[in-house]
Amino acid sequence: MKKLFAGIALFGTFAIAAAQTITFDKTTFDYGTIKPSSDGTRYFTVTNTGDKPLVISNVKASCGCTTPEFSTDPIMPGKSAKIKVGYNTAINGGFNKMIEVFSNDPANSRSVIYIKGTVDANAAEVAAAPAKAEPVADAKKVSKKVKKVASK
Template identity: 55%
Template sequence: MKTVIALLFIGAISLTAKAQEFKFENETINYGKIAVGSDGKRVFEFTNVGDQPLIISSVRSSCGCTIPKKPKDPIMPGKKGEIEVSYNTKRIGGFTKNITIFSNAKKQERKVITIKGYVAKEIVPEKEKSMMSSEASK
């Protein structure tokens, strides 16, 4: 009898645990090495894998140099949504910034995603690098 009650309890928990949830394609976006002033906009895509509408109440970044943009409308079950992030690429050097998402997801009301990369003063295209190295070997 105790086993039957325990199994019913576990089954009830697993049915309700899926209410509103989201799954990201990637939780980290690596910009790689980019040039100063280049386009700092990237998009995180996610899917509402729950059975209720997912509402993102706010999105905050760990720094003023990163501006996130949340979806305006609820994301319906099975549908995709996007979090747009813009990084200020006028700051030279490496960066790792966290973006915290606040939502009505049952398992994870707060979700952290990350952007990282390196802003270089100047990037030499691969074609020019090969030309420069062949001239240097002469």
């Protein structure tokens, strides 16, 4: 009887291990500081690291300013797909948005990914401003100072 229970438990372990598994290339995408009305589209790569087809059934954003797009086509084992996430960059200020990904992964049927960043009207001016060059010291004066310090 013990062997029967052990066999059933072992079979159950293999049945769980033989499943679709969702894996993301990253769980947070940081936009950094961007200018208003710039391209707010980013992509998350989803990979099926299991051995059965993975199906993404739904992707929900935490608010209307974030728009996810995805395919419900099965992702075969070892293959990848993209989740396209758009953020409305006309909204000024910082943002940190949650996106829920629902799949047939038995261990992670609900996964969460994030986008974050800052939309700043001054970002364009900072990026466009030329860097100020520091004056270069006269090489002879620098070498004299080094020699004086070294001889002390």
